[in-house]
Amino acid sequence: MKRFTAILLTGMMIFTLASCGKKAQDTPTEPATETQAAEKVEMPTETEAVTEVVTEAAKETQQTEAQQEEQTAEQPDEEQNNSGENNSSYQYVERASYENGESVSLNPSWQYADHSAINSGCAVMYKATANRKNIVVGVNAGHGTSGGTSVKTLCHPDGSAKTTGGTTGATKAVAVSGGMSFNDGTPESSVTLRMAQILKDKLLAAGYDVLMVRDGSDVQLDNVARTVICNNAADCHIALHWDGDGLSYDKGCFYISVPGGIKGMEPVASHWQQHDALGASLIEGLRAHGAKINGNGSMAIDLTQTSYSTVPSVDVELGNACSDHSDATLENLADGLVQGVEGYF
Numbered sequence: 001m002k003r004f005t006a007i008l009l010t011g012m013m014i015f016t017l018a019s020c021g022k023k024a025q026d027t028p029t030e031p032a033t034e035t036q037a038a039e040k041v042e043m044p045t046e047t048e049a050v051t052e053v054v055t056e057a058a059k060e061t062q063q064t065e066a067q068q069e070e071q072t073a074e075q076p077d078e079e080q081n082n083s084g085e086n087n088s089s090y091q092y093v094e095r096a097s098y099e100n101g102e103s104v105s106l107n108p109s110w111q112y113a114d115h116s117a118i119n120s121g122c123a124v125m126y127k128a129t130a131n132r133k134n135i136v137v138g139v140n141a142g143h144g145t146s147g148g149t150s151v152k153t154l155c156h157p158d159g160s161a162k163t164t165g166g167t168t169g170a171t172k173a174v175a176v177s178g179g180m181s182f183n184d185g186t187p188e189s190s191v192t193l194r195m196a197q198i199l200k201d202k203l204l205a206a207g208y209d210v211l212m213v214r215d216g217s218d219v220q221l222d223n224v225a226r227t228v229i230c231n232n233a234a235d236c237h238i239a240l241h242w243d244g245d246g247l248s249y250d251k252g253c254f255y256i257s258v259p260g261g262i263k264g265m266e267p268v269a270s271h272w273q274q275h276d277a278l279g280a281s282l283i284e285g286l287r288a289h290g291a292k293i294n295g296n297g298s299m300a301i302d303l304t305q306t307s308y309s310t311v312p313s314v315d316v317e318l319g320n321a322c323s324d325h326s327d328a329t330l331e332n333l334a335d336g337l338v339q340g341v342e343g344y345f
């Protein structure tokens with residue numbers, strides 16, 4: 001490498017790493033650095049038949065509780081029970097490139113960014129060092145945004161009303177809810193962060209890059225901002241939660257599937273099959289590691305997250321207040337989620 005180029009690149013990298021909190025880059029139109037170029041080349045472009053293997057036949061309607069962003073409510077709902085074999089529905093999309101350790105903040109020019117109310121914080125990119133898959137998994141530790149309940153954001157980008165849950169009919173929801181507390185008093189946000197950290201390490205070891213949406217006890221990013229950042233900087237978005245259902249027993253894991261009422265609304269219409277396929281794959285991974293699964297593994301709820309998602313996006317509920325949240329249990333759940341990610345991509 002020419003000496004001048006080497007010095008220039010080194011300088012650019014130091015600048016990049018030093019500028020924590022800088023605004024996220026747009027999809028580069030300027031000449032890419034060598035690192036960026038190398039990564040871009042390796043992004044496979046799947047143009048093979050996008051087989052829509054979502055089986056209409058597999059329908060289960062045995063749901064009992066439904067959880068919305070803040071609480072749960074009784075709600076029977078139609079379900080699409082994807083069997084976990086819809087992996088071929090994924091299409092790689094162009095996304096911005098970041099270095100290891102780089103902060104990723106909300107770029108105001110990104111689609112739907114203007115719907116966010118809390119966005120002064122930033123996510124952090126971590127890159128695998130070996131067996132690189134060039135796939136970025138957005139890991140979103142649920143809750144953990146102080147002040148998140150004092151502002152509201154639109155449930156749907158088009159301003160239409162929520163179709164499920166206790167606030168059906170509302171057009172706005174709290175920007176980030178506080179989350180539940182485990183029976184031992186531990187706040188959900190602490191456990192979701194610990195879960196995210198354990199999952200991050202396992203994903204990196206498996207060759208996936210990880211976008212830590214919340215990398216500490218608090219991040220000033222609301223659910224819209226978290227989602228839009230994942231849309232632009234990750235290949236999928238996995239939000240980690242435990243359900244605040246008020247039950248006295250551990251009902252097990254499930255993912256939040258997309259309710260029928262919003263499947264015609266964009267961007268949901270173009271992406272709900274990806275969301276549900278990823279969710280089904282995560283549940284299969286968890287099941288393979290012996291995790292208890294609730295019902296058929298999914299529950300249809302109208303979430304802000306999936307209403308704004310343009311990459312495969314899932315809220316996975318890993319249990320409830322009665323669930324064990326020791327590191328040993330979280331490690332096992334993380335193994336299941338990694339297997340689910342591997343099954344999806």
Ligand SMILES: [Zn+2]
Pocket residue numbers: 142143179180188240241242243
């Ligand atoms: Zn939660």
